[in-house]
Amino acid sequence: MPVVALLTDFGSQDHYVGAMKGAILTVCPEASLVDLTHEIEAHDVTAGALALASAFRDFPPATVFVAVVDPGVGSPRRALALEAGGYRFVGPDNGILSLVMAEAEGAQAVHRIANAALLRPAVSATFHARDVFGPVAAHLARGLPIAEVGPRIDDPVRLAQPALREVGPGEWEATVVHVDRFGNLITNLFGRDLDRILAAAERDLRDVVVVVEGEILPLARTYADVPEGEGCALLGSSGRLEVAVHRGSAARMLGAAGGSPVRVRAVGTVL
Amino acid sequence: MPVVALLTDFGSQDHYVGAMKGAILTVCPEASLVDLTHEIEAHDVTAGALALASAFRDFPPATVFVAVVDPGVGSPRRALALEAGGYRFVGPDNGILSLVMAEAEGAQAVHRIANAALLRPAVSATFHARDVFGPVAAHLARGLPIAEVGPRIDDPVRLAQPALREVGPGEWEATVVHVDRFGNLITNLFGRDLDRILAAAERDLRDVVVVVEGEILPLARTYADVPEGEGCALLGSSGRLEVAVHRGSAARMLGAAGGSPVRVRAVGTVL
Amino acid sequence: MPVVALLTDFGSQDHYVGAMKGAILTVCPEASLVDLTHEIEAHDVTAGALALASAFRDFPPATVFVAVVDPGVGSPRRALALEAGGYRFVGPDNGILSLVMAEAEGAQAVHRIANAALLRPAVSATFHARDVFGPVAAHLARGLPIAEVGPRIDDPVRLAQPALREVGPGEWEATVVHVDRFGNLITNLFGRDLDRILAAAERDLRDVVVVVEGEILPLARTYADVPEGEGCALLGSSGRLEVAVHRGSAARMLGAAGGSPVRVRAVGTVL
Numbered sequence: 001m002p003v004v005a006l007l008t009d010f011g012s013q014d015h016y017v018g019a020m021k022g023a024i025l026t027v028c029p030e031a032s033l034v035d036l037t038h039e040i041e042a043h044d045v046t047a048g049a050l051a052l053a054s055a056f057r058d059f060p061p062a063t064v065f066v067a068v069v070d071p072g073v074g075s076p077r078r079a080l081a082l083e084a085g086g087y088r089f090v091g092p093d094n095g096i097l098s099l100v101m102a103e104a105e106g107a108q109a110v111h112r113i114a115n116a117a118l119l120r121p122a123v124s125a126t127f128h129a130r131d132v133f134g135p136v137a138a139h140l141a142r143g144l145p146i147a148e149v150g151p152r153i154d155d156p157v158r159l160a161q162p163a164l165r166e167v168g169p170g171e172w173e174a175t176v177v178h179v180d181r182f183g184n185l186i187t188n189l190f191g192r193d194l195d196r197i198l199a200a201a202e203r204d205l206r207d208v209v210v211v212v213e214g215e216i217l218p219l220a221r222t223y224a225d226v227p228e229g230e231g232c233a234l235l236g237s238s239g240r241l242e243v244a245v246h247r248g249s250a251a252r253m254l255g256a257a258g259g260s261p262v263r264v265r266a267v268g269t270v271l
Numbered sequence: 272m273p274v275v276a277l278l279t280d281f282g283s284q285d286h287y288v289g290a291m292k293g294a295i296l297t298v299c300p301e302a303s304l305v306d307l308t309h310e311i312e313a314h315d316v317t318a319g320a321l322a323l324a325s326a327f328r329d330f331p332p333a334t335v336f337v338a339v340v341d342p343g344v345g346s347p348r349r350a351l352a353l354e355a356g357g358y359r360f361v362g363p364d365n366g367i368l369s370l371v372m373a374e375a376e377g378a379q380a381v382h383r384i385a386n387a388a389l390l391r392p393a394v395s396a397t398f399h400a401r402d403v404f405g406p407v408a409a410h411l412a413r414g415l416p417i418a419e420v421g422p423r424i425d426d427p428v429r430l431a432q433p434a435l436r437e438v439g440p441g442e443w444e445a446t447v448v449h450v451d452r453f454g455n456l457i458t459n460l461f462g463r464d465l466d467r468i469l470a471a472a473e474r475d476l477r478d479v480v481v482v483v484e485g486e487i488l489p490l491a492r493t494y495a496d497v498p499e500g501e502g503c504a505l506l507g508s509s510g511r512l513e514v515a516v517h518r519g520s521a522a523r524m525l526g527a528a529g530g531s532p533v534r535v536r537a538v539g540t541v542l
Numbered sequence: 543m544p545v546v547a548l549l550t551d552f553g554s555q556d557h558y559v560g561a562m563k564g565a566i567l568t569v570c571p572e573a574s575l576v577d578l579t580h581e582i583e584a585h586d587v588t589a590g591a592l593a594l595a596s597a598f599r600d601f602p603p604a605t606v607f608v609a610v611v612d613p614g615v616g617s618p619r620r621a622l623a624l625e626a627g628g629y630r631f632v633g634p635d636n637g638i639l640s641l642v643m644a645e646a647e648g649a650q651a652v653h654r655i656a657n658a659a660l661l662r663p664a665v666s667a668t669f670h671a672r673d674v675f676g677p678v679a680a681h682l683a684r685g686l687p688i689a690e691v692g693p694r695i696d697d698p699v700r701l702a703q704p705a706l707r708e709v710g711p712g713e714w715e716a717t718v719v720h721v722d723r724f725g726n727l728i729t730n731l732f733g734r735d736l737d738r739i740l741a742a743a744e745r746d747l748r749d750v751v752v753v754v755e756g757e758i759l760p761l762a763r764t765y766a767d768v769p770e771g772e773g774c775a776l777l778g779s780s781g782r783l784e785v786a787v788h789r790g791s792a793a794r795m796l797g798a799a800g801g802s803p804v805r806v807r808a809v810g811t812v813l
Contacts, residue, residue: 001571001572003564003567003571005560005564007557007560010452011310011452012283012306012308012309012310012554013308013310013311013451013452014308014322014451014452015278015307015308015322015323015325015326016451016452017306017308018276018278018305018306018307018308018326018329019325019326019329019508020329021305022274022276022305022326022329022330022331022334023329025274025303025305025330025331026329026330026331029272029274029303029331030272032567032571032575033303033305034560034563034564034567034575035554035559035560036557036560037554037555037556037557037559037560038554039554039555040555042452042453043518051556051557052557054557054561055557055560055561055564058560058561058562058564058565058568058672059564059567059568060564060567060568060571063564071494071495071517071518072495073493073494073495074492074493074494074495074496075493075495124507124508125492125493125505126493126494126505126507126508127507127508130329130508131508180555180556180558181552181553181555181556181558181584182584221616221667222615222616222617222667222668223613223615223616223668224613224614224615224616224617225616234667234668236666236668236669237561237666237668237669237672237673246613247585247613281723282723283554283577283579283580283581284579284581284582284722284723285579285593285722285723286549286578286579286593286594286596286597287722287723288577288579289547289549289576289577289578289579289597289600290596290597290600290779291600292576293545293547293576293597293600293601293602293605294600296545296574296576296601296602297600297601297602300543300545300574300602301543304574304576313723313724314789342765342766342788342789343766344764344765344766345763345764345765345766345767346764346766395778395779396763396764396776397764397765397776397778397779398778398779401600401779402779
């Protein structure tokens with residue numbers, strides 16, 4: 001059964017996710033539908049892009065992802081289909097697919113959805129998840145080659161990402177890009193960035209400390225490496241540095257939030 | 272795979288939706304289960320009826336819907352199965368299916384669930400979603416003719432709906448019946464009502480303005496037709512007039528809620 | 543299609559549940575995935591154990607359950623697979639499976655997950671739902687005999703449960719162990735306990751009253767047996783005594799919560 005995974009900002013109190021699923025099953029009745037999340041903050045394209053990029057590698061090859069955070073629905077913004085990393089993605093051309101583009105390995109192709117035969121007979125001006133993206137994803141799940149959706153383009157919208165900033169010898173400033181349900185602070189620093197920082201400073205992982213809101217935290221392997229109620233940093237399950245408190249909420253205990261700076265010191269110096 | 276779509280007021284923090292799904296899969300293991308929503312306000316039959324009527328047409332033909340908002344569970348209220356518009360529906364006889372009855376096209380048949388062989392061996396007094404509605408839906412999904420569930424009836428409970436009210440020449444008052452996740456105000460006025468109003472007033476869509484909480488708003492095609500932060504009215508994805516703010520919440524910015532009046536003026540006059 | 547049912551404390555705003563499902567479908571593409579709930583309070587193992595034990599019997603035989611409330615992830619706590627009641631369960635060895643162990647009928651076997659060939663190639667230190675429990679569940683769903691996951695053990699962690707306490711002749715004190723979405727107060731007293739109390743007191747169901755926060759309530763069959771807005775006790779759909787208010791919230795109207803005492807009097811005496 002082909003897998004179609006869904007990410008939106010539709011929430012769960014309305015019928016919108018259900019209607020989109022109905023539209024997908026109308027085209028591809030054998031699809032196995034999986035919810036990635038529908039609780040992206042309304043209109044928060046960046047948060048949607050991040051969740052999608054954090055999860056796509058965990059799915060079976062050939063999974064089709066539908067990502068719809070789409071405040072510009074009905075405007076002339078383009079609709080896209082992307083092939084990357086052995087997966088397919090559909091969504092509006094507002095950057096929601098751009099972190100996947102930045103992270104996926106191997107060849108990529110971006111197409112503008114233009115083949116009206118793939119869409120719902122009457123396309124509304126306000127619900128392209130149901131009328132455009134869902135049906136196109138369903139056709140891809142049934143095996144349609146991506147080139148059939150429309151012409152290839154080379155200028156998709158890409159989101160600006162907060163950059164890592166060198167703030168001293170062997171010291172870098174990262175940024176909290178997401179706070180998860182447990183209060184873990186997910187940053188824009190990947191394991192490969194840390195490797196690079198350590199190599200440049202001729203240090204290893206034991207020398208790293210992380211500073212958040214004035215607190216100096218050790219780098220650990222997992223939450224349980226520190227006592228209950230104490231904080232640590234670690235390389236999380238999506239490959240990003242995150243700050244956590246064992247059986248507690250780092251966001252609450254440290255007073256940090258999205259946008260908060262997180263300093264990584266490879267020098268092992270004490271303040 | 273037969274599709275079974277579910278709508279309840281069970282929320283997602285308890286095991287109730289899961290238990291209902293387990294009961295369905297026990298009877299029909301090949302069912303493809305889709306959640307319409309489980310976040311209907313507890314006991315709000317009208318909201319459940321509205322969500323069901325807004326979404327059913329988006330599903331593949333022969334989909335079976337289970338709709339359970341059922342404060343009278345265990346009382347003598349009847350249990351129903353409905354065939355309408357090429358779909359099947361099961362739910363309590365409290366009006367939750369009545370907006371589908373009002374909106375579906377073509378022949379309809381309502382049956383009272385009476386065939387005990389279709390139910391769970393031990394039917395609880397408090398969880399008919401698991402013990403009655405789920406199993407009956409699963410049998411229908413497997414192909415059981417609806418007449419097998421029990422005798423046909425002709426007096427199902429029907430919800431009273433707020434009526435459109437003519438308040439002046441070419442001016443009608445509609446009512447907000449739902450506020451969605453984005454703060455859009457969904458009304459009880461359909462596109463066909465607007466056509467009728469315009470024909471009677473010898474006007475066209477360009478002449479329409481909508482008044483909500485003292486604000487005069489244009490009729491637009493989509494949210495992006497007005498500048499960010501400004502309001503408009505439009506015919507939404509379920510065919511109903513709705514009031515929206517581009518990248519904002521109409522409910523919050525206009526101070527409107529369920530029950531708020533929305534006036535539609537076909538005369539194009541300035542106040 | 544084999545059914546895999548999921549219970550976690552991951553919530554729905556992050557990508558974690560989706561990633562776990564992706565991992566399961568990678569191993570067992572034909573799995574039918576059902577969410578039991580993902581809204582268990584973060585780290586509340588007891589609440590997870592209770593929801594799992596309340597629902598598992600409603601699923602088809604051979605269903606595989608994945609239950610992950612796992613504050614000790616990455617620590618030396620063991621990972622378990624359990625066969626009980628004709629079902630299979632996987633989860634951390636922190637008691638989350640122990641209420642199923644206490645309630646399931648028939649033979650049981652608990653195994654420690656030790657077969658590395660079943661896990662994701664790179665096991666993270668913080669996301670065993672995706673890297674350990676999901677893949678093992680998927681292998682079980684494909685038909686792997688449970689003995690293949692690892693050696694049998696006989697000392698799984700078991701949660702201490704609040705005990706029923708005899709507080710007078712024919713009078714017992716139970717405890718609220720869960721408050722559901724509707725405000726119903728679910729207790730630790732089962733129908734079989736009530737039978738035993740009544741037999742000892744030589745009374746029958748008509749003699750029972752229940753006292754909660756000073757209110758004396760009748761034992762009813764269903765919510766609708768009492769007038770709207772009034773309270774009652776009843777044997778709920780999972781076999782436990784619960785306290786409810788017809789079309790209202792018992793939690794709110796009685797001021798009760800998790801841990802509140804509920805007295806059951808079989809003597810029919812008036813206070």
